[in-house]
Amino acid sequence: MMDDCIFCQIVAGDIPSRTVYEDDAVLAFLDANPLAPGHTLVIPKAHHETMADLPEDAASDVFAALHRLTPAVEAAVDAPASTVAFNNGEEAGQEVPHVHGHIVPRFSDDGGRPIHALFGDRPDLADDELADIATAIEDAA
Ligand code: 5GP
Numbered sequence: 745m746m747d748d749c750i751f752c753q754i755v756a757g758d759i760p761s762r763t764v765y766e767d768d769a770v771l772a773f774l775d776a777n778p779l780a781p782g783h784t785l786v787i788p789k790a791h792h793e794t795m796a797d798l799p800e801d802a803a804s805d806v807f808a809a810l811h812r813l814t815p816a817v818e819a820a821v822d823a824p825a826s827t828v829a830f831n832n833g834e835e836a837g838q839e840v841p842h843v844h845g846h847i848v849p850r851f852s853d854d855g856g857r858p859i860h861a862l863f864g865d866r867p868d869l870a871d872d873e874l875a876d877i878a879t880a881i882e883d884a885a
Pocket residue numbers: 750759761762773774775776777778785830831837838839840841
């Protein structure tokens with residue numbers, strides 16, 4: 745546990761939350777400032793800041809909970825869809841430095857947009873640049 749981490753304090757029970765799911769490795773609770781009714785956060789109980797810091801078994805546990813909870817959240821608020829996403833790192837807009845997946849229910853007239861709308865101008869990448877990037881990712885994975 746990180747003493748100054750708000751989500752670790754929720755895991756410890758020091759800060760109240762509206763818990764919707766809990767197992768040995770994962771906690772899920774309603775977002776305190778929801779983007780839609782049912783907006784849920786899914787976190788590993790152990791403190792890890794970003795995806796890169798998250799051990800593979802904890803990543804599997806978090807994804808299993810997302811897989812279980814996404815249809816449950818949608819059903820609870822009668823949503824036909826959801827955006828499931830991580831702000832991964834400060835530059836990506838992550839405000840709480842404890843890995844968390846967002847499940848945000850979506851509705852046909854909610855005024856929201858797809859993940860693609862988060863970005864500005866698209867880079868114009870040549871074929872050789874794409875090939876180099878693919879190789880670099882493959883080597884790092
Ligand atoms: P981020 O921007 O880091 O991806 O998202 C952090 C989320 O945590 C925000 O949606 C914010 O509303 C939520 N949040 C921040 N503090 C608390 C809290 O104390 N309790 C709950 N339930 N949610 C919180």
